[in-house]
Amino acid sequence: MKKKRETRVTITDLAEELNLSASTISRALANHPGISEATKRMVNEKAEKLGFTPNSIASSFRSKKTKSLGVIVPRIDIDFHSRVISGIEEFAYKTGYHVTIFQSQDSYKREKEIVKILQTKMVEGIIMCLAMETKNYDHLKKLTNSKIPLVFYDRTPDAFETNKVMINDFESAYVATEHLIQTGCKRLAHIAGNQSTGIFRSRLEGFKAALKANDLPIHEELIKETANLRYEEGVKCANELLELDELPDGVFCANDYTAASMVQVLNKHKISIPDQVAVVGFSDYPISKIIEPNLTTINDRAFQMGEAAAKLLIGQIEDSDSDIIDYQIITLKTELVIRESTKGIAK
Amino acid sequence: MKKKRETRVTITDLAEELNLSASTISRALANHPGISEATKRMVNEKAEKLGFTPNSIASSFRSKKTKSLGVIVPRIDIDFHSRVISGIEEFAYKTGYHVTIFQSQDSYKREKEIVKILQTKMVEGIIMCLAMETKNYDHLKKLTNSKIPLVFYDRTPDAFETNKVMINDFESAYVATEHLIQTGCKRLAHIAGNQSTGIFRSRLEGFKAALKANDLPIHEELIKETANLRYEEGVKCANELLELDELPDGVFCANDYTAASMVQVLNKHKISIPDQVAVVGFSDYPISKIIEPNLTTINDRAFQMGEAAAKLLIGQIEDSDSDIIDYQIITLKTELVIRESTKGIAK
DNA sequence: GAAAGTATAACAAACGTTTGCATTAAAATT
DNA sequence: AATTTTAATGCAAACGTTTGTTATACTTTC
Numbered sequence: 001m002k003k004k005r006e007t008r009v010t011i012t013d014l015a016e017e018l019n020l021s022a023s024t025i026s027r028a029l030a031n032h033p034g035i036s037e038a039t040k041r042m043v044n045e046k047a048e049k050l051g052f053t054p055n056s057i058a059s060s061f062r063s064k065k066t067k068s069l070g071v072i073v074p075r076i077d078i079d080f081h082s083r084v085i086s087g088i089e090e091f092a093y094k095t096g097y098h099v100t101i102f103q104s105q106d107s108y109k110r111e112k113e114i115v116k117i118l119q120t121k122m123v124e125g126i127i128m129c130l131a132m133e134t135k136n137y138d139h140l141k142k143l144t145n146s147k148i149p150l151v152f153y154d155r156t157p158d159a160f161e162t163n164k165v166m167i168n169d170f171e172s173a174y175v176a177t178e179h180l181i182q183t184g185c186k187r188l189a190h191i192a193g194n195q196s197t198g199i200f201r202s203r204l205e206g207f208k209a210a211l212k213a214n215d216l217p218i219h220e221e222l223i224k225e226t227a228n229l230r231y232e233e234g235v236k237c238a239n240e241l242l243e244l245d246e247l248p249d250g251v252f253c254a255n256d257y258t259a260a261s262m263v264q265v266l267n268k269h270k271i272s273i274p275d276q277v278a279v280v281g282f283s284d285y286p287i288s289k290i291i292e293p294n295l296t297t298i299n300d301r302a303f304q305m306g307e308a309a310a311k312l313l314i315g316q317i318e319d320s321d322s323d324i325i326d327y328q329i330i331t332l333k334t335e336l337v338i339r340e341s342t343k344g345i346a347k
Numbered sequence: 348m349k350k351k352r353e354t355r356v357t358i359t360d361l362a363e364e365l366n367l368s369a370s371t372i373s374r375a376l377a378n379h380p381g382i383s384e385a386t387k388r389m390v391n392e393k394a395e396k397l398g399f400t401p402n403s404i405a406s407s408f409r410s411k412k413t414k415s416l417g418v419i420v421p422r423i424d425i426d427f428h429s430r431v432i433s434g435i436e437e438f439a440y441k442t443g444y445h446v447t448i449f450q451s452q453d454s455y456k457r458e459k460e461i462v463k464i465l466q467t468k469m470v471e472g473i474i475m476c477l478a479m480e481t482k483n484y485d486h487l488k489k490l491t492n493s494k495i496p497l498v499f500y501d502r503t504p505d506a507f508e509t510n511k512v513m514i515n516d517f518e519s520a521y522v523a524t525e526h527l528i529q530t531g532c533k534r535l536a537h538i539a540g541n542q543s544t545g546i547f548r549s550r551l552e553g554f555k556a557a558l559k560a561n562d563l564p565i566h567e568e569l570i571k572e573t574a575n576l577r578y579e580e581g582v583k584c585a586n587e588l589l590e591l592d593e594l595p596d597g598v599f600c601a602n603d604y605t606a607a608s609m610v611q612v613l614n615k616h617k618i619s620i621p622d623q624v625a626v627v628g629f630s631d632y633p634i635s636k637i638i639e640p641n642l643t644t645i646n647d648r649a650f651q652m653g654e655a656a657a658k659l660l661i662g663q664i665e666d667s668d669s670d671i672i673d674y675q676i677i678t679l680k681t682e683l684v685i686r687e688s689t690k691g692i693a694k
Numbered sequence: 695g696a697a698a699g700t701a702t703a704a705c706a707a708a709c710g711t712t713t714g715c716a717t718t719a720a721a722a723t724t
Numbered sequence: 725a726a727t728t729t730t731a732a733t734g735c736a737a738a739c740g741t742t743t744g745t746t747a748t749a750c751t752t753t754c
Contacts, residue, residue: 021704056467058740061408062709082429089450100447103436120403260637287634290607368734405710
C-alpha cells in the first residue's frame with residue numbers, strides 16, 4: 001500500500017506532474033478560454049486522480065474574493081430570524097456564496113465586537129438585524145466607510161442611509177386593523193411592541209390610522225405596550241383588558257406570541273373568539289396554525305426577506321465597480337392570512 | 348481634508364511608519380513575549396491611529412488556521428436545528444471561532460456538494476446532522492481521511508465511527524412511556540417517525556421495551572409510522588386511532604408536532620386529555636407550552652447539544668497533534684417535562 | 695516565402711502574513 | 725576587560741493561488 005502523502009496536493013504539484021506551469025493549471029481548472037480543450041481535460045483528469053482540492057484560502061487571498069457573507073442576528077432560535085437566515089442561505093448558496101452567522105444576543109457590545117471581526121475582511125458583505133440595545137451607529141458607519149456593502153433587515157436604523165429590506169409595518173398594521181373593523185369590530189385594542197423600536201411604533205401608528213380613517217375612537221386604555229412581546233407579557237395584558245368595565249371587541253397584537261396568549265386567556269374565560277372578541281396577530285408563526293381558534297395574522301415574509309436581502313447584497317458586491325455607492329430600500333408586501341380568530345366579512 | 352487611501356493599511360505599512368520590520372509588528376500585535384512592552388504599545392497605538400485592520404485571510408493562508416467551523420443542517424428554520432445552531436454559535440464565539448452554515452434540505456446530492464465545498468479548507472472542522480436521504484457515507488469518509496474533524500449530532504450514521512453527540516432516544520422514549528404507564532395508562536399507542544432513521548427506530552424500541560418491562564401488550568395497530576412527523580400526518584394518525592373499536596388511553600408521539608395534532612383532534616372530539624387519553628410528545632418545542640392542555644414532553648437539549656458538539660469539535664481541532672485520532676460519542680441526558688397532557692402519578 | 699495574425703502556454707510578480715533562524719546590542723558574569 | 729547570557733529585533737522564505745505580460749509555435753494571408 002502506498003504511503004499517504006502528508007501534505008495535500010496543490011496546483012504546483014499538478015504542474016510538475018504534467019510538465020505545465022502553475023498558471024496553466026490554474027487557468028485550466030477555471031475553464032479559461034486561453035487554454036486548449038485537450039489540456040483542460042488532462043488537467044482535470046490528473047486533478048481528479050491525485051485528489052486535488054483547491055485551497056480556497058489561497059485563492060481568496062490572491063483574488064480578494066471570499067465568496068462569503070456575514071449575517072448578524074439577535075438570536076438564531078427565534079422563528080422569524082431562523083426563517084430569514086434560511087432565505088439568505090438558500091439564495092447565497094445558489095449564487096455560490098456561503099454564510100457565516102453571528103448572534104448579537106441583542107447586545108450592543110457584542111454587536112460591536114462582531115462587526116469588528118467581520119471587518120477583517122473575511123466577508124464581502126453583511127446582512128444584519130440591529131440588536132435591541134443598539135442606539136449608536138458609529139461602528140456601522142465604519143463599515144460603510146470601508147466599502148463593505150451592508151444590508152439591514154427588519155429592525156433598521158432610521159437615521160442611517162443604507163440598504164434596507166423591510167415590510168411595511170404601518171401598512172400591514174393598517175390592513176390588519178381594517179380587517180377587524182370590516183368584520184364588525186368597533187372597540188379595538190392593541191398589544192404593542194417596545195416603542196423605542198421603529199417597527200413597533202409603525203404598527204401602533206398603522207393601528208391608530210386605521211381607526212381614524214374609519215371614524216372610530218382611539219381608547220388609550222386599550223393600548224398596551226410590552227417590552228418584548230413575549231407570551232407571558234401577552235397574558236398579563238390580556239388579563240388587564242379583562243378587568244376593564246367594557247371589553248374590546250377586537251384586538252390587534254403586534255406579534256403572534258401575544259396573540260396566542262390573548263386567545264388562550266379569552267378561552268379560559270369562556271369568551272368566544274371571534275364572536276365576542278376577535279384577535280389578529282402578526283408574523284404567521286407556526287403556532288398560529290395550531291392554536292384554537294387558528295389565528296388570523298400577517299404573513300411577514302421572513303424567508304422572502306432573507307432572499308431579498310441576500311439578492312440585494314450580492315448584487316452590490318458584484319458590481320462594486322460603480323463608484324457611486326447608492327443604496328436601496330426594499331419593502332416587501334405582506335399578506336393578511338385570515339383564519340378563525342376573526343369573523344367573516346359582513347356583507 | 349486628507350484624501351482617503353485607496354488600499355487598506357497593512358502590517359508592512361505600520362512597519363515602514365515605525366521603522367520596524369514586519370515581523371516585529373506581527374509579533375507585537377500578537378503579544379509575543381519576545382517583543383518589549385514599549386514597542387508593543389507603540390505598535391498598537393499606531394495601528395489604532397492608522398485604522399489598521401488585520402487581514403485574516405492572509406493570516407489564515409499563512410498559518411493554516413481559519414478559526415472557522417462548518418455546520419450542515421437539514422433546514423435552519425426547524426426549531427430543533429435552530430436551537431442547536433444557536434448552541435454551536437454561542438460556544439464557538441466564546442472560543443474565538445465562527446460558524447458557517449449550510450442547509451442540505453435533506454438532499455443527499457446537496458449534502459455531497461456542501462461537503463466538497465467545505466473540504467477546500469475554509470473550515471477547520473465540521474458539525475453536521477445527516478440529510479434524511481443520506482444512506483451512503485463515502486463523501487464523509489473522504490473528510491475524515493483528510494483529517495478534518497467531524498462531529499455528528501442527532502441523526503448520526505450507525506455504520507461509521509466518528510464523533511457523535513446524541514440524546515439517548517431509547518432511554519428517553521422508555522421514560523416517556525413509563526410515565527404514561529405509571530400514571531395509569533394500559534393501552535398505549537405510538538406515533539413513530541420514519542423507521543429508516545435510527546433515532547426514530549430507537550424511540551419505537553424504547554416504547555416497546557417499556558411496555559414489555561411492565562407486562563403490557565404491544566398492539567401493533569396502535570403504532571403508526573409517519574414519513575416526516577409533520578402536523579398534518581399527526582392529524583391523520585389521530586383520526587385513524589379514533590376509528591378503532593377501542594381507543595388507546597395513552598399516546599407517545601415521536602415529536603411535538605404530532606403530539607399537538609393529537610391533542611387537537613382529541614379536543615375536537617371532546618375526548619378529555621389526560622383523563623380519557625394522555626399524550627406525551629418529544630422535543631419540548633415552543634408550542635408544547637402554548638397548546639391546551641400543555642404538553643408533557645421530553646426536553647431534548649437542543650441548545651446543549653449544539654454546545655457539546657462545538658466543544659467536542661474544537662477540542663479535537665486544538666489538539667490535532669495527537670496522532671491517534673480517536674472519536675467520542677456523547678450522550679446527553681434528556682428530561683421528562685411533565686405538564687398537563689398526562690395525569691399526576693398515582694399514589 | 696515573408697509578414698502578420700492567432701492560438702496556447704510560460705514567466706514572474708504579487709497578495710499580507712507568520713515563523714525559524716540569524717543578528718545585534720545590552721546586561722550579567724567571570 | 726573579556727566572555728557569556730539574555731533580550732529585542734531583523735531577515736528572508738514561505739504559504740498556493742491569480743493575472744498581466746511575454747514568448748513560442750503554428751497558421752494564415754498576400
